[in-house]
Amino acid sequence: MGRVQSAAKNIAFGYIGNLVTQLLGFVLRTVFIAYLGNTLTGINDLYTGILSVLSMAELGVGTALNYSLYGPVARKDYEKIKSYMQLYRKAYRTIGLVIALIGLAISPFLPYLVKQPEGVTLRDLTLYYFIFLFNTVSSYFVAYKYSLVNAEQKNYIQTNIITITKMITVGLQIIVIIATQNFYLYLLTAAFVELMQKLFVSRYLNRRYPYLLDRNVARLSKEETGEVVKKTKALVFHKVGDVARLQTDSMIISAFINVTLVSFVGNYNMVLTSVSNFVNIIFNSVLSGFGNLIATESKEKQYSIFKVYRFFACWIYGFSGVGFFLLLTPFIMLWQGRESVLGVSVIACILIDYYLKGDRIVLSNFKTAAGVFEQDKYLALIQGAVNLVISIALVQKIGLVGVYVGTVISGLIANITKPFIIYKVCFDKSVKAYFLDSVRYLAALGGILVILTGVKKAVMPEVTMVSFAVMFLITCVVFNGIFLLLFGKTQEFSYLWGLVEKKLRRKGK
Numbered sequence: 001m002g003r004v005q006s007a008a009k010n011i012a013f014g015y016i017g018n019l020v021t022q023l024l025g026f027v028l029r030t031v032f033i034a035y036l037g038n039t040l041t042g043i044n045d046l047y048t049g050i051l052s053v054l055s056m057a058e059l060g061v062g063t064a065l066n067y068s069l070y071g072p073v074a075r076k077d078y079e080k081i082k083s084y085m086q087l088y089r090k091a092y093r094t095i096g097l098v099i100a101l102i103g104l105a106i107s108p109f110l111p112y113l114v115k116q117p118e119g120v121t122l123r124d125l126t127l128y129y130f131i132f133l134f135n136t137v138s139s140y141f142v143a144y145k146y147s148l149v150n151a152e153q154k155n156y157i158q159t160n161i162i163t164i165t166k167m168i169t170v171g172l173q174i175i176v177i178i179a180t181q182n183f184y185l186y187l188l189t190a191a192f193v194e195l196m197q198k199l200f201v202s203r204y205l206n207r208r209y210p211y212l213l214d215r216n217v218a219r220l221s222k223e224e225t226g227e228v229v230k231k232t233k234a235l236v237f238h239k240v241g242d243v244a245r246l247q248t249d250s251m252i253i254s255a256f257i258n259v260t261l262v263s264f265v266g267n268y269n270m271v272l273t274s275v276s277n278f279v280n281i282i283f284n285s286v287l288s289g290f291g292n293l294i295a296t297e298s299k300e301k302q303y304s305i306f307k308v309y310r311f312f313a314c315w316i317y318g319f320s321g322v323g324f325f326l327l328l329t330p331f332i333m334l335w336q337g338r339e340s341v342l343g344v345s346v347i348a349c350i351l352i353d354y355y356l357k358g359d360r361i362v363l364s365n366f367k368t369a370a371g372v373f374e375q376d377k378y379l380a381l382i383q384g385a386v387n388l389v390i391s392i393a394l395v396q397k398i399g400l401v402g403v404y405v406g407t408v409i410s411g412l413i414a415n416i417t418k419p420f421i422i423y424k425v426c427f428d429k430s431v432k433a434y435f436l437d438s439v440r441y442l443a444a445l446g447g448i449l450v451i452l453t454g455v456k457k458a459v460m461p462e463v464t465m466v467s468f469a470v471m472f473l474i475t476c477v478v479f480n481g482i483f484l485l486l487f488g489k490t491q492e493f494s495y496l497w498g499l500v501e502k503k504l505r506r507k508g509k
Contacts, residue, residue, distance in 0.1 A: 042261070100133070117259050138194075253403060313359065367422055
């Protein structure tokens with residue numbers, strides 16, 4: 001199966017799985033807020049963020065080893081695959097133990113991280129946290145096996161397993177909430193189902209790849225191990241910086257404002273994540289194909305595909321970002337009421353970072369597939385430090401918007417510096433064309449947003465289901481119509497349209 005076919009299969013299953021999990025997540029959150037309230041919702045979101053921070057103990061081992069597996073998998077060198085997987089298994093077991101120890105060490109500080117937890121005792125806060133910690137730690141004893149599936153460009157296997165698990169978990173959790181209104185049983189239900197999933201995954205992948213059970217496994221050479229260690233060391237800085245920049249917002253909000261506000265922010269983030277996950281499926285599904293592309297094609301070919309990839313990202317993230325700016329708050333009003341709405345300045349900062357993040361995904365995915373980790377290994381640390389300093393300083397002066405000003409500023413550092421690295425190391429080209437394209441795309445998005453904002457004032461004077469639906473349709477038609485008029489004759493669009501035509505011809509035969 002070729003790169004395009006593998007990516008298409010991953011995308012198809014990814015979309016189905018994501019649609020199911022996001023719809024279930026939306027229903028579950030609605031039931032959760034209705035029966036358990038915003039304080040427990042905020043605690044649930046906060047602990048999810050804390051455990052994401054703890055997961056930085058993975059420190060890029062998975063990314064480095066996935067990159068190392070591309071070659072052996074392409075060559076079907078099973079002995080080498082076994083050697084890398086043995087190293088991966090040992091690394092992840094160690095990581096699981098490290099996370100457990102760090103997690104236990106953090107638990108005494110929970111009262112300082114959770115401000116104004118109305119109706120929740122310290123004992124409950126601690127026990128809730130330990131259940132979250134167990135779920136995170138146990139996952140590291142199975143997760144390493146997915147690396148082989150993904151290196152074979154069969155990401156859909158992992159997607160399908162996660163989707164089925166999510167369906168079972170959410171169904172049982174909704175029943176538990178309605179029947180008992182007990183947060184402990186809610187958490188323990190998820191812990192039990194996910195534990196069963198991990199046991200199933202371990203046995204399933206052992207049967208799929210029986211050679212992984214072989215005891216006779218040759219050790220990697222010092223050079224091979226050294227290459228993994230070298231890339232992992234570089235990724236350590238990326239991981240720590242990314243966590244400090246992307247996973248600390250909920251903790252800052254909870255510690256400096258209150259934990260209930262984490263719930264309101266979480267409502268917005270859930271909608272954003274639901275849509276961005278659909279978009280990310282496309283970009284993550286072609287990542288393993290990029291690894292193959294870089295190993296087999298010329299730099300000129302790589303550059304042309306990169307430009308197509310970047311154009312598509314700007315289109316999709318631009319469309320969803322403009323749509324969110326116009327419709328996200330009205331959606332929250334219809335879903336949770338006006339008391340859950342955030343300020344316009346906060347939404348603007350969140351969506352600016354959303355678009356910039358989409359641009360960074362293109363850069364990061366291509367750089368990861370090319371194995372370029374060393375050149376900017378300190379960049380993420382700088383970003384993380386900038387984010388923490390600015391966010392903590394501003395949240396005490398201007399409130400919630402200060403947290404997201406720090407996020408935007410720290411993100412811009414990567415949007416400006418990473419293109420220089422990729423264009424020099426991967427393409428041997430001047431970065432000038434990249435930034436000229438950035439200006440063109442941003443100017444187009446700004447113009448479309450101005451037009452649609454004027455239309456919104458006429459179409460949606462009051463937020464109702466009907467006016468929301470009408471504005472949604474207008475946004476889809478107007479945005480994509482103008483974007484096609486502006487960029488429909490570019491080489492990037494022609495390449496994408498060629499793929500669509502090829503797909504249609506195959507179906508017609």
